[in-house]
Amino acid sequence: MILAVQAGFATCGWSLAPGSEAGQDAARAGGRNGGGARMVLEEELAGLMASAQRGDAAAYRALLKACLPVVSAIARSQGVRGEAVDDVVQDTLMTVHRARASYDPDRPFMPWLRAITQRRAIDRLRRSGRRPREVNDPLAYEAEVDPGPAPGQSLEARDRAAALARAVASLPDGQRQAVEQLGLRELSLDEAAALTGRSKGALKVNLHRALKALRTSLTREAE
């Protein structure tokens, strides 16, 4: 049931952020057969909520899980970004629980859920807007945490990856194979032994020596 419902959301383009490529694809697909799928979905959700009002915990669990991607998508469409989206999801689920008696089973479910989500998203945006950001005090401004990646972070990551690749490539064949198969591809000893034609004992020894050599070479490079 959950899978069917989630598939329905994807078909209707609700689980994806508007404007995203995948969202546009889903919207195009939804345009062809979205009307029927949406109707079925509405009926399924309305049915689940009506069962939840009668105390059916399994239906309620399925409904809430199906709502998670929809709530996230609505929150993003309201301009909520990053970790705040998850806070909106939590707030919305709590409100849905508190307000479940206000849902009329004879009416569609989505407008009810959308109204709650939009309100909780606006509340979240207002709360974050009220938090002052000091810009006139240089020390306070410098101390403000920037949630985004630091400048040059991706360059550093690329440099580290390149240094590691160079160090692995400079290892003797046996040690390099052990690192690649056991460390990077995460194969089991049996699988790596079958693939390389070496014994499990040899692989273990080679891995141990390779890690020791890598530690030495990377430490020297860092210094």
Added chain:
Amino acid sequence: MAERAGCETTRHDRLVEALAGGLEPVRPLPAPGIRTAVWLGAALLAGLLLVAEAGMTGFMLRMHVPDLALAAIGAVLTAITAAYAAFATSVPGRSGRWALLPLPPLALWIGASGLGCLREWIAPGTDLPGAHTVTDCFSFLICASVPLSVLIVMMLRRACPLRPNLTAALGGLAVSAAAAALLMPVHPHDATATDLLMHAAAVAIVIAVNGLAGGRLLAPSSRAEPV
């Protein structure tokens, strides 16, 4: 990133499990029309008691004066439409435009009452109320508003007003209009500018108190604590 996504999934799953685990059956709220009828029934009961106490003679006489009759009709219609709008906006997913519903009868109520200001000029010799009776009317409006406000706030709290201030202000308008309608059977005189001013002040107080205090009462009692 994947780690954070996994962490959030677990966090949401935990909340879903907690909510589903403690699920209790609930009875769906009746439609806004039915809830409006229940609240208006309580106000009507109070009106019938007042009519039984004060008698119909004076009331019927006043209802033959066109502007007083129009003001009474306007107040009653405002009470009905504002109450319906308050109950409709207390349900998530209902349009906020329901808040416009009471505006036409409100215009009728205010316009017809405003004609009373001209009464001294168009009908000299009318029975004019003294300062004492005007204060009595003011007290009546406030006293009648308190139980009606308590009742409507209790009923609205059962829903989930997402715009608590708007819903509470509509509730306040319904209450003040109903109180003004209840005053009519016992109103001992025709309206004057002073009298209307006191009415307007009482109505404004009731709407403001409902809007301010009611908005807080109707807002979620506690901020959702993320799990």
